[in-house]
Amino acid sequence: MDRKRVPGPELSVAPLVEYPVDHKRWTPYGETRHDAKRQPEDMRPIYLKTGLINQANGSAYIELEKTKLACGVYGPRPIKRTGQGFSGKGVLNCEIKFATFSCAKRRSNMRDPQEKELSLIVTQALTPAVRLELLPKSAIDVYITVLESDGWGSCLSAAITCASAALAHAGIEMLDLVAGCSASYISNVPESSSSSTSGSSSIPPQIYMDADLEEEKYEQGAIVLAYMPSLNEVTHVLQSGKAESTTISQSVEHCVEACNKIYAVMHHALLESINESKNNSL
Amino acid sequence: MTSTSAAPSPAFTFSASTFQKLHPAEYFRKFISQGVRPDGRLLTGFRPTTVHYGVISTANGSAMVRVGGTTVVCGVKAEVAEPRLDSPDQGYLVPNVDLSPICSSAFRPGPPSEQAQVTSDAIDRVLKESKVLDLKDLCIEEGKAVWSLWIDVVCVSYDGNIYDAALASVMAALANVRIRKPTYDEGIVKVSGAQELDDDNSFKLNLNRTPLSASFVLFDTSLELLADPNFAEESICEGQISVTVDEEGQICALSKVGGGSSSPSILKECVDRAKERSKDLRALMQQQ
Amino acid sequence: MPSLISPAERDYILKGVECNIRADGRQRPDYREVILETGVVSQTSGSARVRIAGGTDVLVSVKAEIGPVQVDPETGDGADKGQIICSVECAPSASQQFEGRGADDLNNEITQMMSRILCNNTTSSYTSTAASTTGSSTTASRQSSGPGGINLQKLCIIPGQQCWILYIDALILDYGGNLMDAIFMGTRAAIFDTRIPKTEVQDLGDGQFEFEVLDDAEDTDPVEGREDMPICITLNKIGACHIVDASPLEELCTEARLVVAVNRSGQLCGLQKGQEGGIEPSLLLEMIQFGKTMGQTLIKQLDTKIKAEADADLAKRQRGEPVHKLGFFAQ
Numbered sequence: 097m098d099r100k101r102v103p104g105p106e107l108s109v110a111p112l113v114e115y116p117v118d119h120k121r122w123t124p125y126g127e128t129r130h131d132a133k134r135q136p137e138d139m140r141p142i143y144l145k146t147g148l149i150n151q152a153n154g155s156a157y158i159e160l161e162k163t164k165l166a167c168g169v170y171g172p173r174p175i176k177r178t179g180q181g182f183s184g185k186g187v188l189n190c191e192i193k194f195a196t197f198s199c200a201k202r203r204s205n206m207r208d209p210q211e212k213e214l215s216l217i218v219t220q221a222l223t224p225a226v227r228l229e230l231l232p233k234s235a236i237d238v239y240i241t242v243l244e245s246d247g248w249g250s251c252l253s254a255a256i257t258c259a260s261a262a263l264a265h266a267g268i269e270m271l272d273l274v275a276g277c278s279a280s281y282i283s284n285v286p287e288s289s290s291s292s293t294s295g296s297s298s299i300p301p302q303i304y305m306d307a308d309l310e311e312e313k314y315e316q317g318a319i320v321l322a323y324m325p326s327l328n329e330v331t332h333v334l335q336s337g338k339a340e341s342t343t344i345s346q347s348v349e350h351c352v353e354a355c356n357k358i359y360a361v362m363h364h365a366l367l368e369s370i371n372e373s374k375n376n377s378l
Numbered sequence: 379m380t381s382t383s384a385a386p387s388p389a390f391t392f393s394a395s396t397f398q399k400l401h402p403a404e405y406f407r408k409f410i411s412q413g414v415r416p417d418g419r420l421l422t423g424f425r426p427t428t429v430h431y432g433v434i435s436t437a438n439g440s441a442m443v444r445v446g447g448t449t450v451v452c453g454v455k456a457e458v459a460e461p462r463l464d465s466p467d468q469g470y471l472v473p474n475v476d477l478s479p480i481c482s483s484a485f486r487p488g489p490p491s492e493q494a495q496v497t498s499d500a501i502d503r504v505l506k507e508s509k510v511l512d513l514k515d516l517c518i519e520e521g522k523a524v525w526s527l528w529i530d531v532v533c534v535s536y537d538g539n540i541y542d543a544a545l546a547s548v549m550a551a552l553a554n555v556r557i558r559k560p561t562y563d564e565g566i567v568k569v570s571g572a573q574e575l576d577d578d579n580s581f582k583l584n585l586n587r588t589p590l591s592a593s594f595v596l597f598d599t600s601l602e603l604l605a606d607p608n609f610a611e612e613s614i615c616e617g618q619i620s621v622t623v624d625e626e627g628q629i630c631a632l633s634k635v636g637g638g639s640s641s642p643s644i645l646k647e648c649v650d651r652a653k654e655r656s657k658d659l660r661a662l663m664q665q666q
Numbered sequence: 667m668p669s670l671i672s673p674a675e676r677d678y679i680l681k682g683v684e685c686n687i688r689a690d691g692r693q694r695p696d697y698r699e700v701i702l703e704t705g706v707v708s709q710t711s712g713s714a715r716v717r718i719a720g721g722t723d724v725l726v727s728v729k730a731e732i733g734p735v736q737v738d739p740e741t742g743d744g745a746d747k748g749q750i751i752c753s754v755e756c757a758p759s760a761s762q763q764f765e766g767r768g769a770d771d772l773n774n775e776i777t778q779m780m781s782r783i784l785c786n787n788t789t790s791s792y793t794s795t796a797a798s799t800t801g802s803s804t805t806a807s808r809q810s811s812g813p814g815g816i817n818l819q820k821l822c823i824i825p826g827q828q829c830w831i832l833y834i835d836a837l838i839l840d841y842g843g844n845l846m847d848a849i850f851m852g853t854r855a856a857i858f859d860t861r862i863p864k865t866e867v868q869d870l871g872d873g874q875f876e877f878e879v880l881d882d883a884e885d886t887d888p889v890e891g892r893e894d895m896p897i898c899i900t901l902n903k904i905g906a907c908h909i910v911d912a913s914p915l916e917e918l919c920t921e922a923r924l925v926v927a928v929n930r931s932g933q934l935c936g937l938q939k940g941q942e943g944g945i946e947p948s949l950l951l952e953m954i955q956f957g958k959t960m961g962q963t964l965i966k967q968l969d970t971k972i973k974a975e976a977d978a979d980l981a982k983r984q985r986g987e988p989v990h991k992l993g994f995f996a997q
Contacts, residue, residue: 101490101495102499104526105526107459108457110458110740111567111739113569113740115570115571116570116572148534149480149481149534150447151482151483151609152483162436168479193478193480196530197434197455198434198436200436201739202455205474212771213774216774219942220940223942223943224942239487240480241478241480241534243433244434330939330944330947331939333924333937334939336782336783337812337813337935337936338929338935341932341958348947348951
């Protein structure tokens with residue numbers, strides 16, 4: 097039992113949701129996407145702002161409509177753990193934490209395996225950009241808190257984008273900014289009608305950029321790509337679900353394109369923060 | 379060495395920021411003796427405060443409160459649980475404050491820090507002892523199912539006075555809560571999905587009172603009272619006094635933690651100022 | 667499992683890869699010899715052991731157990747599906763670094779990757795529930811499952827109540843590089859080896875059901891959809907080239923690692939970059955293509971071997987000889 101928190105009931109569950117018969121749920125078989133505004137290749141508008149956490153060396157806040165994340169960077173600071181021996185390179189340590197109220201289902205206060213894995217993925221995606229060789233014996237801690245998540249893929253890609261902006265804001269030397277982007281493969285044809293025409297594999301699925309949670313429920317697969325635009329290097333790729341290789345190469349291209357757009361947003365946010373700090377010091 | 383102030387100024391001089399780093403307490407004392415604080419506030423001044431409601435759509439109720447550099451987000455999630463045997467018609471209120479390492483270098487990953495535990499506990503006591511909410515309102519089926527309100531406060535940015543900010547966010551989030559009306563059928567609680575939330579298919583919480591707090595720190599032996607301390611002030615000062623009052627000016631909680639002594643007159647002053655502050659804060663919360 | 671490498675060694679491996687001759691004489695796209703056995707642990711529903719010459723030794727076991735179905739409260743999805751639960755554990759004997767909690771991160775990384783590739787069955791969750799409520803169970807069962815291949819609907823015993831849960835446990839006994847490929851080969855072989863007892867469901871009316879597990883070792887079901895299970899190919903980018911089946915030292919020189927999961931029809935079932943380096947987009951696409959072709963060939967070879975093994979067991983059984991393998995670890 098957790099004695100360090102105010103205890104609640106041992107077991108609590110979300111109530112069962114019952115939809116009325118006439119309830120119309122969004123499906124990908126119609127004309128529009130879930131928000132009825134976007135084209136398949138459109139992302140949600142991104143709001144990115146650096147420097148909202150006073151005490152952090154660098155920080156950033158990102159919002160893609162409902163997806164909301166905050167990131168704080170602490171360091172470079174001396175490595176706390178002893179016994180690891182000398183390390184000539186710095187250590188980048190990313191930790192992602194979902195707020196308990198961030199998802200449809202309440203999450204536990206404890207770190208779960210998914211959070212551990214996402215932390216590792218963000219670390220792997222950012223490490224190629226950071227010049228750790230310049231920071232021997234030190235650690236950079238990147239903490240990401242997900243306040244609200246609207247789709248797994250968009251949440252992970254936003255975490256990468258946000259963390260990379262926060263690292264830059266902290267003044268840590270980097271080769272390039274890393275932009276993260278997600279895409280989902282969603283079939284436009286209902287499963288039952290395609291079964292008559294020798295399986296759904298004959299019709300390539302539609303690639304929806306930056307899918308939200310409702311769209312993700314229909315996805316056959318999804319890809320998250322982290323990319324350094326100036327260096328033209330992919331720093332992370334994660335694909336889940338089943339897809340033909342043509343779909344994948346197409347979606348990689350789409351994502352690279354989208355990352356270039358995100359890059360511009362990140363640039364803008366960082367320039368703005370410099371202007372702000374200039375104005376403040378004047 | 380009684381005439382140090384009259385001694386010629388030393389040959390080298392510091393910039394103000396260097397002085398602050400070398401002698402934080404002395405730096406601070408210089409300001410206080412002039413009746414202002416390093417961030418420009420008067421001793422009695424509170425930092426600019428903003429409240430936003432309904433910021434998280436995955437929660438049943440939520441609010442973000444910003445007090446100067448301290449930003450907290452509170453989300454309330456309603457889940458179904460079995461009631462306690464001794465109180466078969468009462469729901470649960472479970473407030474927890476998370477001071478995660480993102481908000482300050484003072485906090486490390488792992489289980490809740492001491493400060494987080496103290497704050498969670500203080501809010502828990504205020505909610506329960508001043509009967510903010512009738513727990514019977516949270517009953518779905520007596521002895522079978524009740525609502526459990528998980529009230530989680532996440533501190534995104536820490537700059538002192540977490541208790542005031544967290545309590546304000548909890549009260550704002552509770553005022554923002556909407557829960558779909560449940561139906562109970564043979565051990566299964568169902569809510570209807572679909573339509574937009576309105577008064578027919580959902581209910582709001584009936585809050586008996588809205589306790590809000592004001593915190594002060596005691597500086598130095600001179601026992602100067604500083605309102606709404608920021609992180610730097612918290613770390614320099616010793617005793618902290620928090621007064622929680624409701625809209626009728628009744629005291630819901632009063633705490634004095636840390637070292638340093640205080641006198642009844644100081645406590646009285648705190649209470650008076652807290653009444654004023656909570657009135658201002660309440661007005662701010664009702665604006666939206 | 668070495669954790670450090672000298673600059674000279676690194677240089678040797680780098681140059682070798684560049685010249686297409688690796689330290690152990692292989693070329694870039696060459697695998698080491700793989701030894702596969704199935705049915706090695708008698709207490710399981712199916713098991714396999716994969717060894718890669720050079721050290722890697724993985725034991726995968728599948729255990730079928732009966733448990734309650736998991737239903738998503740929001741969508742009602744999952745009522746007619748069984749479950750697959752993966753877990754990977756590195757034995758402390760495999761490497762000094764795995765002692766204590768040293769292997770936690772690695773265990774978690776591989777477990778999550780396996781779960782994503784094998785258990786992810788989110789595909790068209792709404793269409794399947796819609797189909798089952800209208801009573802056309804044929805469309806529901808035909809439904810192509812997610813990337814994992816295995817038909818989870820066939821693992822359901824009583825919809826909304828009981829189902830089979832397949833626990834796939836991989837134990838890493840020794841580390842010699844290229845864990846992922848070995849684990850996935852082992853998993854495929856173990857699932858092919860798995861027999862699930864038949865069940866008989868009785869309708870007691872009034873929405874009440876009862877079922878019985880038939881206790882007949884000869885009359886059991888194979889796991890449906892096992893042919894469509896993916897395997898994965900790990901490509902290691904060293905310098906400007908990429909190699910397969912890296913040895914531990916080569917893994918230390920790896921800038922970026924790409925795991926490509928592919929099924930027999932050449933569909934990609936998962937893709938994940940690992941390690942702390944980047945890949946150019948054009949090289950990434952090339953690596954995906956390469957992994958896909960490589961994977962399909964490997965699946966064919968693997969299936970031949972699995973079939974040969976199964977046939978040999980069957981022949982033994984027909985002759986009345988015991989098929990239990992004893993002392994496999996000592997071989």
